[in-house]
Amino acid sequence: MSRSADQAIGLDLTAAVVALVEGHPAILTVGGAEPQAEPALPSGPFAPLEHRTLELGLRGFVEAQTGFRLGYIEQLYTFGDRGRHATGLSSAPHVLSIGYVGLTRAVEEGVPERDAAPRTAWSWQGWYRYFPWEDWRSGRPPVLDERLLPGLQAWLARDARDEPPGRALSRRERVSLAFGASAMDASLNGAQRDDTPWDEERVLERYELLYEAGLVVEAVRDGRDAAATPADGLGRPMALDHRRILATAIARLRGKMKYRPVVFEVMPATFTLTDLQLAVEAIAGRRLHKQNFRRLVDRAGLVEQTGATTLATGGRPAALYRFRRDVVAERPAAGLRLGQPVVR
């Protein structure tokens, strides 16, 4: 029960800051400007004497490195696997990272949220550059069938023997769950009744499997078996374990959106219903049914009309809406329970 600081521990606070840039979900990255450098998320070492709380420390790093002041933030997970995100020297101080998601508006109209000047090169990067297989907005992503699933199949075949039997799910089952039953195609293993569909929330499970299979560059960099790793890997790499944190952030947002009104954190003060739908689709990574979406939003009492309209969209003028802050107090779970209407 008594504690002693046996061994030095380093703790990084890392933020996946999300905004919408030209209709696409984007994250704030630092570095990566030089040809070979990998982009990173805003991050820094937690210093208990300077930072009153973890959250304040995080906000400080983001503001210092990019000038953005965060609104909504949420802790995701504390990652601590050795071997990953390691320096190679086993005597080096062990570094854990606490990952956060933050939401912000890329550009606030009028009042700029960015006060301080950024002290580092930063930029917005579309998050689907790091996870091309997660964007189903214009149909099933080609990478899936062209490279990703074949790679996974090869991995399963290659490593079938050294798999310990036990209560845990087999690799084959995990792949099927994460990527949908179609991933396993002809080789359905028996009692597969209702073929598992693609679940947009399983972003992290998918990334982890690709990592284990050696199909992302980070796996090779961390010194894992790289038997079949393509030279370029799938999706862009990020520094350290930041892509894993981003995967966790996307998964969390996609889930949370359905029962809490978090989308509005990335929306401007007023917007059309189509704008809102596009934002939700951008985050969820799939298309939604227009009419049902509108009724959904309406019934949930999430928005109210401002009275104004805009012609900016072309066609019939669209009514402008604003977020109704009261919903949070009125309804316990005010979100957009999307259902599965993939319209395509």
Place this chain on the structure above:
Amino acid sequence: MSRSADQAIGLDLTAAVVALVEGHPAILTVGGAEPQAEPALPSGPFAPLEHRTLELGLRGFVEAQTGFRLGYIEQLYTFGDRGRHATGLSSAPHVLSIGYVGLTRAVEEGVPERDAAPRTAWSWQGWYRYFPWEDWRSGRPPVLDERLLPGLQAWLARDARDEPPGRALSRRERVSLAFGASAMDASLNGAQRDDTPWDEERVLERYELLYEAGLVVEAVRDGRDAAATPADGLGRPMALDHRRILATAIARLRGKMKYRPVVFEVMPATFTLTDLQLAVEAIAGRRLHKQNFRRLVDRAGLVEQTGATTLATGGRPAALYRFRRDVVAERPAAGLRLGQPVVR
């Protein structure tokens, strides 16, 4: 971007280990045997050179301190607020804690899961001793109206002035959300349309409010304003911030149960449907509708009959069931989506 271990950081791994003991949800505690000592959760300092991963470190602590070998575990949150759970000396090393939930069977029939002898005094404690207001199985808990809500009301009245206005929810709204609209009784603030019901998942929000209001002993111990703290406080205290970790664990379990088959981790190999219902009710803290529960479990394909029956329940013999492990592979979200049928 370069890191340096500026200041010493201590990291505690802490586990809320849950099992069912005589039909009640219980957690594994250590210490607290002596009259004045507060019970604690199994816990210990993370030592990167000894523990390959955070999870392995945690499992080690639990096994060393209680002899229990954990099955399912899940990371909850990393707590790092200074002022709480602090030593008072500002130069003492800052200690963060990573909280986990674990599930286990209190007594495994036949094969004992407990191999090693416990090196510390440990015991199972019903979790509702720490959160009496969370148990609605035999109706609305009396503490709520007798002590808890009056205490909160007093706090709201007392601190109404020094509340900063802003986008965040007001204290009054937070109380209403966490404890249901009935908490605010006559003083409904206007647009309160559908009166917020009690949401069994908001365990942490409720505990945090009680802490802020100085109504739990820990708040006084941590040096917060104790203007109206009753001598004994509400519910039993735990060491450090362990009760907060337990609150997080309960909240997570109550939520997770609805979309993942985690209940079965605390069930014996075979059980009757009533056993299962009682287990779910014990965790959720409320009664469920019998007939609908059975159909729910059936439709979800979560269990299958063993063929055997038992007379142990009294009355007509009950069929024995076992968990169908296949569901996990078959259905993406195999859980008990409870709905709100509070019967009583």
Place this chain on the structure above:
DNA sequence: TCAAAAGTGTTATCCTTACACCCATGT
């Protein structure tokens, strides 16, 4: 025969999904 608990059947209601159609603007 009665109490106790297991187990089955049925109905009203709401929500989800899908489809068809109308409206207001610019070109």
Place this chain on the structure above:
DNA sequence: ACATGGGTGTAAGGATAACACTTTTGA
């Protein structure tokens, strides 16, 4: 006039919530 996107109505299917009722044991 027509293309474009905004906006509304309604019907079919399924899930939920609530009800009443039958079955099998032990005392």
